[in-house]
Amino acid sequence: MMSNCKAFIKKACRDVGKDPARLIDLLHAVQNAFRCVNEEAIDQIACELQIPRVQVDGAVTFYSFFSKEPKGRIIIRLCNDIIDKLHGVEEVGQALTEELGIEFGQTTEDGAFSLEWTPCIGMSDQAPSALVNEAVVTRLTPESARQMIRTLRGHMDPHQLATQLGDGNNASPLVHSMVRNNIREPGPIVFGPVNRGEAIRKSLGMTPAEVIRVLKTARLRGRGGAGFPCGMKWEFTRASEGDRKFIICNADEGEPGTFKDRVLLTEFADRIFAGMTIGGYAIGAQEGLLYLRAEYAYLKPHLEDVLAKRRADGWLGQNIHGKQGFHFDIRIQLGAGAYVCGEETSLITSAEGLRGDPKNRPPYPAQKGYLGYPTVVNNCETLCCVTRIMEEGAATFSEHGTEHSYGTKLLSISGDCSRPGVYEVDFGVTLREVLQMAGSNDPKAVQIGGPSGQMVGEDQFDRKICFDDLATGGSVMVFGGTRNILEIVHAFMEFFVDESCGYCTPCRVGNVLLKEGIERLLDGRGEPNDLEQFRKIGGMMKSCSRCGLGQTSWRPVITSLDHFPSVYESLVREDPDGFRRSFDLKEAVALSEDITGRKSIHA
Amino acid sequence: MSQTYTIHIDGVAIQALPGQKLIEAADAAGIYIPRLCHKRGLEPFGACRLCTVLVNGRPGTACTTPVADGMVVENDIESLREFRKQIIEMLFVEGNHFCMFCEMSGNCELQAMAYRFGITAPRYPYIWPHREIDASHPDILIDRNRCILCGRCVRASRDIDGKHVYDFVGRGAHKQIAVNAAARLADTNADVTDEALNVCPVGALLKKRTAFQVPIGRRLYDLKPIGSEIESDGSTRID
Numbered sequence: 048m049m050s051n052c053k054a055f056i057k058k059a060c061r062d063v064g065k066d067p068a069r070l071i072d073l074l075h076a077v078q079n080a081f082r083c084v085n086e087e088a089i090d091q092i093a094c095e096l097q098i099p100r101v102q103v104d105g106a107v108t109f110y111s112f113f114s115k116e117p118k119g120r121i122i123i124r125l126c127n128d129i130i131d132k133l134h135g136v137e138e139v140g141q142a143l144t145e146e147l148g149i150e151f152g153q154t155t156e157d158g159a160f161s162l163e164w165t166p167c168i169g170m171s172d173q174a175p176s177a178l179v180n181e182a183v184v185t186r187l188t189p190e191s192a193r194q195m196i197r198t199l200r201g202h203m204d205p206h207q208l209a210t211q212l213g214d215g216n217n218a219s220p221l222v223h224s225m226v227r228n229n230i231r232e233p234g235p236i237v238f239g240p241v242n243r244g245e246a247i248r249k250s251l252g253m254t255p256a257e258v259i260r261v262l263k264t265a266r267l268r269g270r271g272g273a274g275f276p277c278g279m280k281w282e283f284t285r286a287s288e289g290d291r292k293f294i295i296c297n298a299d300e301g302e303p304g305t306f307k308d309r310v311l312l313t314e315f316a317d318r319i320f321a322g323m324t325i326g327g328y329a330i331g332a333q334e335g336l337l338y339l340r341a342e343y344a345y346l347k348p349h350l351e352d353v354l355a356k357r358r359a360d361g362w363l364g365q366n367i368h369g370k371q372g373f374h375f376d377i378r379i380q381l382g383a384g385a386y387v388c389g390e391e392t393s394l395i396t397s398a399e400g401l402r403g404d405p406k407n408r409p410p411y412p413a414q415k416g417y418l419g420y421p422t423v424v425n426n427c428e429t430l431c432c433v434t435r436i437m438e439e440g441a442a443t444f445s446e447h448g449t450e451h452s453y454g455t456k457l458l459s460i461s462g463d464c465s466r467p468g469v470y471e472v473d474f475g476v477t478l479r480e481v482l483q484m485a486g487s488n489d490p491k492a493v494q495i496g497g498p499s500g501q502m503v504g505e506d507q508f509d510r511k512i513c514f515d516d517l518a519t520g521g522s523v524m525v526f527g528g529t530r531n532i533l534e535i536v537h538a539f540m541e542f543f544v545d546e547s548c549g550y551c552t553p554c555r556v557g558n559v560l561l562k563e564g565i566e567r568l569l570d571g572r573g574e575p576n577d578l579e580q581f582r583k584i585g586g587m588m589k590s591c592s593r594c595g596l597g598q599t600s601w602r603p604v605i606t607s608l609d610h611f612p613s614v615y616e617s618l619v620r621e622d623p624d625g626f627r628r629s630f631d632l633k634e635a636v637a638l639s640e641d642i643t644g645r646k647s648i649h650a
Numbered sequence: 651m652s653q654t655y656t657i658h659i660d661g662v663a664i665q666a667l668p669g670q671k672l673i674e675a676a677d678a679a680g681i682y683i684p685r686l687c688h689k690r691g692l693e694p695f696g697a698c699r700l701c702t703v704l705v706n707g708r709p710g711t712a713c714t715t716p717v718a719d720g721m722v723v724e725n726d727i728e729s730l731r732e733f734r735k736q737i738i739e740m741l742f743v744e745g746n747h748f749c750m751f752c753e754m755s756g757n758c759e760l761q762a763m764a765y766r767f768g769i770t771a772p773r774y775p776y777i778w779p780h781r782e783i784d785a786s787h788p789d790i791l792i793d794r795n796r797c798i799l800c801g802r803c804v805r806a807s808r809d810i811d812g813k814h815v816y817d818f819v820g821r822g823a824h825k826q827i828a829v830n831a832a833a834r835l836a837d838t839n840a841d842v843t844d845e846a847l848n849v850c851p852v853g854a855l856l857k858k859r860t861a862f863q864v865p866i867g868r869r870l871y872d873l874k875p876i877g878s879e880i881e882s883d884g885s886t887r888i889d
Contacts, residue, residue: 086832089832090832099814099817099830100830100831100832101814101815101816101817101819101828101829101830101831102814102817104817104819104828105817105818105819105828107819108819108820108821109819109820109821385821402818402821407694407695407696407711407714408714409715409716544822544823545822546822547821547822547823548821548822548825549799549818549820549821549822549823549824549825550697550825551696551697551698551699552697552698552699552700552737552740552741552798552799553699553737553740555744555799555822555823555825556740556741556743556744556777556823557740558822559744559777559823560740560743560774560775563775563777580773580774583732583736584736586733587732587733587736587737590702590709590729590733591699591702591709591733591737592699593696593697593699593711629775
């Protein structure tokens with residue numbers, strides 16, 4: 048390795064205090080500087096941090112944003128989410144391959160460009176979209192994609208691609224992005240006006256136990272999808288013994304079709320950080336982490352700036368707002384491209400500088416979380432609700448929603464509708480009302496809660512969005528009358544195969560078997576027995592998988608099978624001769640035909 | 651006198667000690683809960699999911715669940731037997747397992763587990779992955795075709811041998827066992843006397859020149875099913 052590489056890595060390791068828990072930051076630094084983390088870099092990092100090199104190797108190969116092979120100076124990651132596919136991303140991809148003269152997964156010979164597919168980057172409301180290094184490019188067409196490459200060849204600076212800036216903070220110098228917020232229905236709780244500092248002031252006037260009681264009175268439940276009562280989570284963590292405690296904001300929204308946290312991070316970061324600070328006070332934590340998905344790295348300078356201002360104003364740091372003995376600060380931890388890290392224990396493992404595998408539970412994070420200390424993990428939206436509740440009291444919050452789902456919910460609506468974007472609605476709204484708001488004329492199917500949620504048809508549209516009916520972390524993908532249900536399901540299963548961490552058998556293998564089963568149906572080789580197998584595999588994955596990913600990733604198949612049975616039944620049939628239709632004799636003998644140079648008389 | 655808990659597994663009352671994992675308490679009582687990634691003496695891992703039981707009605711792995719007084723556990727019931735069969739079949743189709751040529755045949759826990767559950771052939775199509783072999787070390791062979799990603803060697807090498815020779819790289823279906831060197835096992839400090847070599851449940855980590863020292867027919871699971879060693883040796887049942 049060149050000696051400047053060695054010096055760089057040595058300094059980068061020193062910059063993070065040679066702390067193995069900061070490995071992800073370190074790998075980002077090396078990847079950005081040298082466009083790869085090669086074997087020599089792995090050796091040196093392991094040596095500097097005094098950890099086994101295979102542990103570094105394990106992390107490098109776990110995350111999509113790291114590579115051992117050198118990448119181009121500009122990496123174009125085109126989002127191949129189903130919503131982007133509906134909006135013509137295949138044609139955009141074709142244009143990019145032609146313009147660059149490389150296929151996806153390749154790098155141009157001059158080392159200038161790499162072209163990759165990537166799962167949802169949180170821009171489904173402005174698809175097709177791509178990440179160009181950290182910069183986001185939205186609403187791509189084949190022509191604008193070609194133009195983008197020509198422009199980049201000129202200045203090689205992705206930051207300059209945004210000529211028309213988005214609204215709000217997207218246009219600020221620190222974000223400088225063409226991303227649009229698309230806030231379509233600003234509700235009163237999350238999007239309503241706040242009096243900056245008021246929520247913290249009021250909280251610090253109470254005891255920590257009183258703060259928790261307010262949240263329990265408001266019956267605030269987690270907004271990430273699982274719906275665990277926030278006050279109870281804080282109470283458990285408060286009660287746990289620990290020399291240190293942590294509050295982590297989960298800003299790793301990776302569920303395809305969700306992008307509401309992007310808007311919160313862009314426009315309402317202050318509320319998120321206020322919620323974290325209140326949480327720190329309530330549970331007795333002095334340290335907070337915001338785990339930011341790597342796809343949102345373009346927001347990091349802005350978020351750092353918000354934190355700096357809060358420090359300057361005395362809302363972070365020592366003796367916050369004059370409260371003697373209450374010290375609290377927040378660090379931003381960048382992810383590196385792994386959907387599973389949205390699962391709270393995987394997120395913690397990843398923030399510790401390891402492969403993002405989920406942890407065994409018990410112990411729960413409230414007992415033993417980040418670095419082994421009691422930890423709370425809350426969603427961005429939940430923390431915004433905390434700030435609102437502490438400012439205005441529990442009563443205002445619980446005026447909204449239903450009996451078991453108080454408050455409002457942010458929905459990210461995308462797909463076949465005229466007004467894609469973020470909607471703040473009262474819990475209890477029906478799906479039909481939501482679809483009307485979003486301007487969806489001809490919905491055939493709606494995927495609610497993302498791929499790990501459920502696919503429902505017209506007969507389910509009067510169901511309510513709330514925790515005990517149609518529960519959702521926020522993703523609502525609308526599919527119009529002409530869309531092919533099975534192709535949508537297949538896209539979701541491809542996603543889960545790519546994003547399973549591989550730790551446990553049911554998820555590692557089950558997703559592959561379901562995906563291949565859907566492929567057999569699409570190829571016209573499906574058998575009635577396949578449908579029964581899907582249900583058996585799904586049932587086992589639900590009960591036996593280690594974390595929420597595998598416990599729910601079978602749902603695209605099974606919920607679409609439940610609600611659109613005729614789609615599946617039309618694609619399966621028994622072989623008249625009793626043979627397995629899935630067995631392709633021609634394919635099976637192809638290799639031996641090739642080797643022997645003879646043709647089978649049967650195939 | 652130390653405190654003991656009483657727990658029920660499939661209606662049988664057994665004693666358990668605070669701090670024990672459910673699988674340990676069951677073992678001590680002579681109740682076998684099938685497992686592949688778990689091994690006595692190694693840190694609980696929770697990867698194969700074969701030991702999934704119902705604890706007070708909710709699924710959980712016996713190898714990672716701490717015992718609690720009054721716990722009601724369902725283990726040998728039809729729904730869980732079916733799940734376990736599926737998991738075993740999945741492990742067979744995701745790798746390249748050729749029992750008839752494998753020197754571990756008869757000593758292999760995966761094969762023995764399939765026999766215990768009466769599996770003659772998996773229902774699922776084979777995935778036929780391409781997996782690498784590492785024969786670089788003079789005394790040790792890694793055959794990833796037969797690896798079931800149980801992590802036993804990872805834990806034994808790290809926690810017992812104090813070496814950390816093995817760990818996982820890659821993600822999802824591409825996850826595989828790797829060694830603590832850029833490419834080859836020969837470049838690590840692995841040794842044939844390492845405990846890591848004694849814990850592999852299948853034929854993925856092998857000592858060279860030891861195959862067939864015990865003839866087929868006289869191997870561990872040739873005469874008695876896997877688990878019978880635990881079922882014949884329980885002492886903490888409450889009558």
